[in-house]
Amino acid sequence: MKARSLRFRMMVLFCLVVGGFLLSTCVIIYSIFARELRLELDRRLNEAGVPMVEDLAANPPDEDVFRLDLPDEYLELLDRAGQPLNMSRNWREHPIDVGPLRFPDDKPVFRTVEGATGPLRVELIPFVLVKSPVVLAIAGPTRDVDAVLGNFRKMLIILVPVGLLFMGAISAWYVGRSLRPVTELTRQAAQLAQSISDPRSLEIEAPRLATASEDELGKLATTFNELFARVIAVLRQLRQFVSDASHELRTPLSVLQGETELLLAERREPQEYQKALTVIHGQLRHLSRIVEGLFTLSMADAGQLKIAKDPLYMNEVLEEACEIAVPLGRVKGIRIEQDLERDVASIGDESFLRELFLVFLENAVKYSPPNSRIKVSLGRGTTSVSVRFEDQGIGITAEQLPHIFERFYRGAGPDGNDTRSGGLGLAIAQAIVKAHHGSIEVETEPGHGSVFTVNLPLASGSVSASPERPTPIVTR
Numbered sequence: 001m002k003a004r005s006l007r008f009r010m011m012v013l014f015c016l017v018v019g020g021f022l023l024s025t026c027v028i029i030y031s032i033f034a035r036e037l038r039l040e041l042d043r044r045l046n047e048a049g050v051p052m053v054e055d056l057a058a059n060p061p062d063e064d065v066f067r068l069d070l071p072d073e074y075l076e077l078l079d080r081a082g083q084p085l086n087m088s089r090n091w092r093e094h095p096i097d098v099g100p101l102r103f104p105d106d107k108p109v110f111r112t113v114e115g116a117t118g119p120l121r122v123e124l125i126p127f128v129l130v131k132s133p134v135v136l137a138i139a140g141p142t143r144d145v146d147a148v149l150g151n152f153r154k155m156l157i158i159l160v161p162v163g164l165l166f167m168g169a170i171s172a173w174y175v176g177r178s179l180r181p182v183t184e185l186t187r188q189a190a191q192l193a194q195s196i197s198d199p200r201s202l203e204i205e206a207p208r209l210a211t212a213s214e215d216e217l218g219k220l221a222t223t224f225n226e227l228f229a230r231v232i233a234v235l236r237q238l239r240q241f242v243s244d245a246s247h248e249l250r251t252p253l254s255v256l257q258g259e260t261e262l263l264l265a266e267r268r269e270p271q272e273y274q275k276a277l278t279v280i281h282g283q284l285r286h287l288s289r290i291v292e293g294l295f296t297l298s299m300a301d302a303g304q305l306k307i308a309k310d311p312l313y314m315n316e317v318l319e320e321a322c323e324i325a326v327p328l329g330r331v332k333g334i335r336i337e338q339d340l341e342r343d344v345a346s347i348g349d350e351s352f353l354r355e356l357f358l359v360f361l362e363n364a365v366k367y368s369p370p371n372s373r374i375k376v377s378l379g380r381g382t383t384s385v386s387v388r389f390e391d392q393g394i395g396i397t398a399e400q401l402p403h404i405f406e407r408f409y410r411g412a413g414p415d416g417n418d419t420r421s422g423g424l425g426l427a428i429a430q431a432i433v434k435a436h437h438g439s440i441e442v443e444t445e446p447g448h449g450s451v452f453t454v455n456l457p458l459a460s461g462s463v464s465a466s467p468e469r470p471t472p473i474v475t476r
C-alpha cells in the first residue's frame, strides 16, 4: 500500500515536472514563432513602403503609387492631422482607421487594426512631402500569419495532451521499474519477518535478502541481512539460555521434591531427617548460587553491576579466596601454593573480586586430578596487576575453548555432577573482570593443565599508600 502510494506520488511528480516542462517549452516556442512571423510581416510592409516614400518624396505628386491595385496592399497618404490626401482603391472601398498619428523619434510605427476584411497590420511612415510633414500608411492582412499560428496552436492542442499521456505512461513504467527492487525488498523483508516469528526458523540458517546490486538498495539489503542475523543469533541465545537455565534449576528442584516427599511419606528416624535436611540444604545453596549468578549476569548485561571502587590490597583478597578454596582442594588431596607479591594496593570491589578468584580456584580444584598442585601467583606491573591460576588438570580442548565463557556451557569434566556454579562460573568471572576494565587470558594443554591469567588495572594513582584494611567477608 505504502509502496503503491509512493509510486503514485512519484508518478504525479514526474508527470508534473515533465508536463510543466513540455507545456512551458511549447508556450515559449509558440511565442517565438508568432513574434518571428509578425516581424517578417512588418519587414515585408517596410520593404514595400520605404521605396514608395522615396518615390513620393523624389517626384511629388506621384499619383501612380496609389493607382497600384494590389489586393493585399492598402495605401493611404495622410497629413499629420490625419486628413487623407490620397489612397489606393481598396482603401477607399474599405476605409481603415489607423488610429492616432504619434511618432516617437520620428520613426515608422507598426500596429494591428481591425479592417473590414479582417485584422490588418499597418505601418505608418512619417516623411516630408514638398515641405509638409505627411504620413504614408501601408497595410496588409495578417490572415496568413494568423492561419499559420492557428494551425500551430491546433497542432499543440493535440500534441501537448498526447505528449502528457505519453509522459504519464513513460513515468509509470520508469517509476515502477525504479521502485521494483524496493517493492521486492519489502516483500522479502516481510516474508523474513514472518519466518523469524516461526520457532522452527531459529533452527535453520538465518534467511537472507537477495540482491545483486551494489547500490543503496544493495547496502540496505546487506544491513537488513546483518540485522536479521543478529536478531536470530540473539533469539537463539535467549532460547538456549532459557532451556539451559530451566535444565539447571530442574535438577536441584527435583532432588528437593524427592527428598521432601520421602520425608513426608512416613515418620523417620532423627538421623534420616538430619541426612535429608543436609541434602536439602546443599541443593538450596546450589539453587541460590545459580539464581545469584543469573542476577549478577543480568545486572552486568544491563550495565548496572554496582562495582564498588574501594581501596584494597589485592594480595589480601586473593589470600582470603585461597583460604576458602584450600579445604575444597584438601578433599582431593590438592595443594594450593601461593606466590603473592605483598601490599599490592589497588581499587575495586572486594566481594566481587573474591568471587572472581574463587571461580578460578574452584575450577582448578574441580578439573584437577587428586594429589595435584595448583599454583596461584600475583604480580604487579606498572599499570596493572596480574593474577595467575595454574593447575595440572585435564586442560581444555580446542573445540571447548571458544565456548568456556558462555553461560551454562560445560565442557566434559572429570565429574559432571561436581559443578557448583552450574556452568555460570566463567561467564560471571568475565562480567566481573569487564566491570573492572580488565581482561582474562587462557593457556591450556589438554591432559596437562591450564593457566588462567586475570589482568586488572592497578589504578594506583587513586589509591592511598595505605588503604584502610577491608573487613574480611566470607560469603560461604
Ligand code: ADP
Pocket: 359, 363, 364, 366, 367, 391, 393, 394, 395, 396, 400, 404, 405, 409, 410, 411, 412, 413, 419, 420, 421, 422, 423, 424, 425, 426, 427, 450
Ligand atoms: P562449570 O565449571 O560449572 O562447568 P564454568 O563456567 O566455570 O562452569 O566453566 C566452563 C567450562 O570451562 C567447564 O565446564 C570446563 O569444561 C572448562 N573449564 C573451566 N576451568 C577449567 C580448568 N581449570 N580446567 C579445565 N577446564 C576448565
